[in-house]
Amino acid sequence: MSAIIEVKNLRKSYGPAVAVDGISFTVQAGECFGLLGPNGAGKTTTIRMIYGFTPRESGTLQIFGTDCDTAWRSIKARIGVCQQEDNLDPDLTVRENLETFAAYFDIPSALVNERVASLLQFTALEGREHANVKDLSGGLKRRLALARALLNEPQLLILDEPTSGLDPQSRHQLWSRLDDLKKRGLTTLLTTHYMDEAQRLCDRLIIMDQGKILVEGAPLDLIQEHVGKSVIEVVAPCADLRGMLTEKGILFEDLGQRLILYSNDGETLYRDLLADHCHEGCMLRPATLEDVFLRLTGRELRE
Amino acid sequence: MIGFNLSKRFIRVWQRNYRVYRKTWMISFAPPLLEPLFYLAAFGVGLGGLVGSLSYGGKSTDYTAYIAPALIAINIMQSSFFETTFSSFVRMFYQKTFDAMLATPLTIEEIITGEILWGATKSVIGTALMMIILTFFGLLHFPHALLLLPVAFLGGLAFACVGMVCTAVVPTIETLNLPIFLFITPMFLFSGTFFPLNNLPAWAQGIANFLPLTHLVELCRASALGRLDVSNVISIAYLVIWSVVLFPFAVTGMRRRLVR
Numbered sequence A: 001m002s003a004i005i006e007v008k009n010l011r012k013s014y015g016p017a018v019a020v021d022g023i024s025f026t027v028q029a030g031e032c033f034g035l036l037g038p039n040g041a042g043k044t045t046t047i048r049m050i051y052g053f054t055p056r057e058s059g060t061l062q063i064f065g066t067d068c069d070t071a072w073r074s075i076k077a078r079i080g081v082c083q084q085e086d087n088l089d090p091d092l093t094v095r096e097n098l099e100t101f102a103a104y105f106d107i108p109s110a111l112v113n114e115r116v117a118s119l120l121q122f123t124a125l126e127g128r129e130h131a132n133v134k135d136l137s138g139g140l141k142r143r144l145a146l147a148r149a150l151l152n153e154p155q156l157l158i159l160d161e162p163t164s165g166l167d168p169q170s171r172h173q174l175w176s177r178l179d180d181l182k183k184r185g186l187t188t189l190l191t192t193h194y195m196d197e198a199q200r201l202c203d204r205l206i207i208m209d210q211g212k213i214l215v216e217g218a219p220l221d222l223i224q225e226h227v228g229k230s231v232i233e234v235v236a237p238c239a240d241l242r243g244m245l246t247e248k249g250i251l252f253e254d255l256g257q258r259l260i261l262y263s264n265d266g267e268t269l270y271r272d273l274l275a276d277h278c279h280e281g282c283m284l285r286p287a288t289l290e291d292v293f294l295r296l297t298g299r300e301l302r303e
Numbered sequence B: 001m002i003g004f005n006l007s008k009r010f011i012r013v014w015q016r017n018y019r020v021y022r023k024t025w026m027i028s029f030a031p032p033l034l035e036p037l038f039y040l041a042a043f044g045v046g047l048g049g050l051v052g053s054l055s056y057g058g059k060s061t062d063y064t065a066y067i068a069p070a071l072i073a074i075n076i077m078q079s080s081f082f083e084t085t086f087s088s089f090v091r092m093f094y095q096k097t098f099d100a101m102l103a104t105p106l107t108i109e110e111i112i113t114g115e116i117l118w119g120a121t122k123s124v125i126g127t128a129l130m131m132i133i134l135t136f137f138g139l140l141h142f143p144h145a146l147l148l149l150p151v152a153f154l155g156g157l158a159f160a161c162v163g164m165v166c167t168a169v170v171p172t173i174e175t176l177n178l179p180i181f182l183f184i185t186p187m188f189l190f191s192g193t194f195f196p197l198n199n200l201p202a203w204a205q206g207i208a209n210f211l212p213l214t215h216l217v218e219l220c221r222a223s224a225l226g227r228l229d230v231s232n233v234i235s236i237a238y239l240v241i242w243s244v245v246l247f248p249f250a251v252t253g254m255r256r257r258l259v260r
Helices: A043-050 A072-077 A094-104 A109-122 A138-149 A168-183 A195-201 A219-226 A241-248 A266-276 A289-297 B010-023 B025-051 B063-094 B097-102 B108-136 B144-169 B173-190 B202-208 B212-224 B231-258
Strands: A003-014 A017-028 A032-036 A058-063 A079-082 A156-160 A187-191 A204-209 A212-217 A230-235 A252-254 A258-263 A282-286 B053-056 B059-062
Touching (some): A003 A187, A017 A187, A032 A043, A043 A058, A043 A187, A079 A138, A109 A138, A168 A187, A204 A219, A212 A289, A266 A282, B010 B025, B059 B063, B063 B108, B063 B144, B063 B231, B097 B231, B144 B212, B144 B231, B212 B231
Parallel strands (some): A032 A187
Antiparallel strands (some): A230 A258, A252 A258
């Protein structure tokens, strides 16, 4: 496997505020790599530096094995980007959006028709090609944004919160399109606030906070390492439960009215709890990436 | 991305705007066709009746023929200035069109160049349409009047650069009213548009000679009436200087605004 993105000691600050504080990571060819973190963690700044929008302050950045300072134009020609904000061209129709964007990449017009047709089909936008972008729903806009990002047949796809604000149908549709792209070997870098999305899509991911990387790894490995196999949530715990858990050395988080227990042998613990301590308000569930995320970044509001 | 990155790809930005313009040409064509008619009716017929004729370049000139080229100059100024202020601001701020472009191989230099050239193009289109109307009234002296088209491009370029510098620095779209109120409106009135500059006191004439519209009006009048002379070279040079000086400010200003 060869590295598609190699980031070393990447740093960016805005005045006294450090957005990205010397991070390093590598994305391999064919991987789906996730950047997770609370608002203000530095995710968007990081990917903006990668696709050449935001200038780096320091650190090195290699994409496709080439230095981004010298070969930036040819690198940008091989990257497809879906930015966080809707920036489709509202003055143009669906088809015109794609054609105009293809021109920014200098794609020969003979190829454009072919690619537009296949992308309209891929994103299920056939029949809407003459619709005005202003009249599209959020889900349709996202699909068009994805089609637009694929026009240049990128070797790296960058998605900044691709499913924010979408209904479940649209999310699942987009995920299955991303699965298709992955099967074709496309390398993807994405940011998201949805842990189920990251767990479903990402081969590896990093969790960032305050400009630094907290952890890096495959979703299941991270869950195993930081949370364990299962989680028990106890609502309105009885008085002696905390003492018992501390005594037994069981890892738990105390939210006052709710205890969150992390365990590798959740079923035994769950049975014990039901038998001796709690008769109701106790729930056993598999550990998720969200548990990892909240354990590592805390539960306080960020903004 | 260090240095000044401008390739011929700026044409793609121009083409994007041209494509949108083509979709709404019926609306875009109306102002340059109708405005001269309104002005000619008000100033030419109404006011012209009182004024009669005045002396321009040592020759007696009918008032309507005197102001007709100024109407073209005003249209050149407004077409490009409004394009690179309000229209560009909407694309930049509300539609995020420039953000989307910056994720492609396009550079900020190419985007701003494309926008400015599009502003100048709108001046040329407006001029061509006005020329049709004014020719109909016999107010243009051909073939000299054909020079109005390159003059429109040059003037359009200068005012497009002014507009883009404004767009780069204003905090909100409402703030764009300030340069209109302080710069565009006074020029509209005091650049030798509706009366000769030598009717003004000497100090005011001195100021007027630094206004770009004064030079644009001068070039339009000389072309339209077929009375070109050496002094026009100064006006051409002056507008070129405005464009050349302001263009780098437009690019650096927009870079500061967009690339964070």
